[in-house]
Amino acid sequence: MSTSRPARPAxxxxxxxxxxxxxxxCGDLHAPDSRTGAAPSASGASSPSAxxxxxxxxxxxxxxxxxxxxxxxxxxxxxxxxxxxxxxxREADRIRPVLKRLWxxxxxxxxTVRDALLRLGYEEERVTKGGKRLGGTLxxxxxxxxxxxDGYVTxxxxxxxxxxxxxxxxxxxxxxxxxxxxxxxxYPETGCFEPPYGH
Numbered sequence: 001m002s003t004s005r006p007a008r009p010a011x012x013x014x015x016x017x018x019x020x021x022x023x024x025x026c027g028d029l030h031a032p033d034s035r036t037g038a039a040p041s042a043s044g045a046s047s048p049s050a051x052x053x054x055x056x057x058x059x060x061x062x063x064x065x066x067x068x069x070x071x072x073x074x075x076x077x078x079x080x081x082x083x084x085x086x087x088x089x090r091e092a093d094r095i096r097p098v099l100k101r102l103w104x105x106x107x108x109x110x111x112t113v114r115d116a117l118l119r120l121g122y123e124e125e126r127v128t129k130g131g132k133r134l135g136g137t138l139x140x141x142x143x144x145x146x147x148x149x150d151g152y153v154t155x156x157x158x159x160x161x162x163x164x165x166x167x168x169x170x171x172x173x174x175x176x177x178x179x180x181x182x183x184x185x186x187y188p189e190t191g192c193f194e195p196p197y198g199h
């Protein structure tokens with residue numbers, strides 16, 4: 001009969017506890033700072049009142065938010081060929097005095113604006129329900145509804161879009177407070193009209 005006893009697990013357990021304590025020493029306490037009298041704190045701990053800046057800032061991002069460009073791609077107008085941009089500026093120069101006159105006369109409803117621009121020789125753009133263009137270049141609509149106080153309101157005024165080329169547009173608006181005419185490339189989802197925010 002053997003009198004030997006099996007090895008005791010105690011030395012192994014003690015070794016394991018020592019190892020855990022050593023590895024966990026990263027958060028050990030330090031003596032108070034004698035200059036400030038501050039209480040001990042765990043080393044490497046950061047102040048909860050001073051959050052750090054985002055580790056990722058997308059280059060060219062308007063507000064520095066991650067994925068800014070991706071989230072706002074629908075608001076980025078396409079590039080215009082230089083010759084087409086010149087054509088668009090020429091058409092903007094034809095439209096600007098008409099909208100200025102209408103604004104001064106306080107006439108900014110869509111029907112009046114449409115009639116005045118059709119007299120310049122433009123044809124209204126026709127599009128199928130599927131979005132296929134059938135002809136014409138001019139689109140005249142009312143202003144977009146906006147949130148105000150407790151609901152949406154549609155301000156008086158008119159938005160104008162003129163497709164000069166597939167890659168070149170004139171967009172404009174006329175309303176009580178002001179009017180604007182500018183050239184731009186088309187937007188991915190809304191053509192010549194600048195899309196609203198909150199996509």
